[in-house]
Amino acid sequence: MLLLEDPEIDKKLESAAKRLIDNNFDAALLAVYLLLDRTGLNGQAYLEQLINHMPMLHDDPIIREIRHDLREHGSVSFW
Numbered sequence: 001m002l003l004l005e006d007p008e009i010d011k012k013l014e015s016a017a018k019r020l021i022d023n024n025f026d027a028a029l030l031a032v033y034l035l036l037d038r039t040g041l042n043g044q045a046y047l048e049q050l051i052n053h054m055p056m057l058h059d060d061p062i063i064r065e066i067r068h069d070l071r072e073h074g075s076v077s078f079w
Contacts, residue, residue: 003034010038014050021054028054029062036066037078044070 003009017031032050036043047070050057057063069076 003038010035013038017050018054021056025056025060029057029060032057032063033066033076034078036070036076039075041074043075 006012013031013035017028017035020028020031032047032054035050036047039046044067047063047067051063066076
């Protein structure tokens with residue numbers, strides 16, 4: 001419910017992902033996944049933007065799977 005109520009949640013999740021990427025990759029990855037869930041059909045383009053800002057994501061096997069899902073289905077869902 002908090003994700004739906006906070007109008008700043010996307011900015012907060014992106015900021016958290018960028019701050020955590022070096023120290024807590026798993027937490028950063030969760031923030032990225034939540035962001036991609038929220039972007040809907042814009043997920044593929046948004047993921048590419050995130051990879052440009054956080055190059056560590058590029059070679060991660062989970063991100064590769066998410067990229068595949070985005071190409072295949074157009075979006076991902078956390079739920």
